[in-house]
Amino acid sequence: MPFKIGLLGSTQHTINCTQFLLDHPQFEVSWVLTPAPKPRGRKKELVPNPVQTWALKSLAPTVLIESQIDESVEKSVREIIGEDNRPDFLIVVDFGYKLPGWLIDLPKIMAINVHPSALPRWRGSSPGQFVLLHGEKKTTISVITLAEEFDQGDIIFTKTIPVDSSWTQTEYYQTCFDKISPELPHVLEQLANKKVIAQAQPASSPTPLARKLTKDDGFIDWANIGASLVGKTKPTTPLNPLLQKAYESLQDTDSPLSQLIEQAVRAFSPWPHVWTVIETKNGQKRMQILETSIDESGKLSLEKVQIEGKQPTTWNQIKNILESSDT
Numbered sequence: 001m002p003f004k005i006g007l008l009g010s011t012q013h014t015i016n017c018t019q020f021l022l023d024h025p026q027f028e029v030s031w032v033l034t035p036a037p038k039p040r041g042r043k044k045e046l047v048p049n050p051v052q053t054w055a056l057k058s059l060a061p062t063v064l065i066e067s068q069i070d071e072s073v074e075k076s077v078r079e080i081i082g083e084d085n086r087p088d089f090l091i092v093v094d095f096g097y098k099l100p101g102w103l104i105d106l107p108k109i110m111a112i113n114v115h116p117s118a119l120p121r122w123r124g125s126s127p128g129q130f131v132l133l134h135g136e137k138k139t140t141i142s143v144i145t146l147a148e149e150f151d152q153g154d155i156i157f158t159k160t161i162p163v164d165s166s167w168t169q170t171e172y173y174q175t176c177f178d179k180i181s182p183e184l185p186h187v188l189e190q191l192a193n194k195k196v197i198a199q200a201q202p203a204s205s206p207t208p209l210a211r212k213l214t215k216d217d218g219f220i221d222w223a224n225i226g227a228s229l230v231g232k233t234k235p236t237t238p239l240n241p242l243l244q245k246a247y248e249s250l251q252d253t254d255s256p257l258s259q260l261i262e263q264a265v266r267a268f269s270p271w272p273h274v275w276t277v278i279e280t281k282n283g284q285k286r287m288q289i290l291e292t293s294i295d296e297s298g299k300l301s302l303e304k305v306q307i308e309g310k311q312p313t314t315w316n317q318i319k320n321i322l323e324s325s326d327t
Contacts, residue, residue, distance in 0.1 A: 005087055006087035008034070008092045008095045009094045026185075036064035104148065112145060112153075116177070119142040120205040123152065123207075124212075129268065133263055139172075139176070156187060161179050213268070225300070225302075231298050234256075288305060
């Protein structure tokens, strides 16, 4: 009999990890728990997430979460599994919800979570963004047991990989899940056969919480961006707390301000983006910094920017427009 899996997730990463399990005949997905569609776009269309779409095509019984995992969710899950049809494993990948005790205790063997950081480093919902923001050269994908406290379960398996200096958060997460996915069938087999013992992780983390980012986290005063363009190493005006913490971690580098901005641009792409406000002939305009580079002297270069209401372009083109006509 194949091992039955209760799958919790919401993104393509969830599906990719699951597919490696389903390529082995000893695993099957018996049901899915995923967020309900949310209104999107101007027309407020209800668009299912990738996991719900996959479940519909796979005919996997699915429970949708409207806002939180409440009593109605528990009732629906228990109706699916019946009296004696508990899953062997609960697999959580890119889910984002706090799990109640009844759900953690549901599987016969274990509930596990895939977290793309070297736990206890960067616990939280945005580990990749924080790894990139702080310029870390390597990272570790952690497979852990589920605990009611976020990302504090015991460590079952880890895989360490180098962090490429060109990655945005998109490449970071894609690479992490691509690297760990082929390992999951073996990890689950080892757990089922009691050939691996999970190790408790330290109670406290050496890093701040990798919390969900806000739009304001991406703001950098133009004075600081301008300072980095001429090679200054210190901020001219105060940074927001999140960026200030990252700046302090870069004090051993030759150009910490330029390095901070370059790393933030990649860490915050595609959201919330690094952005600033510049003066134009039509008043102040918001401008996103989309791509940057640093030359040998430590000066920052703005490779691609976008002023609100305009198409992405180079900073040199923006300067020319500002000097010659209305923006």
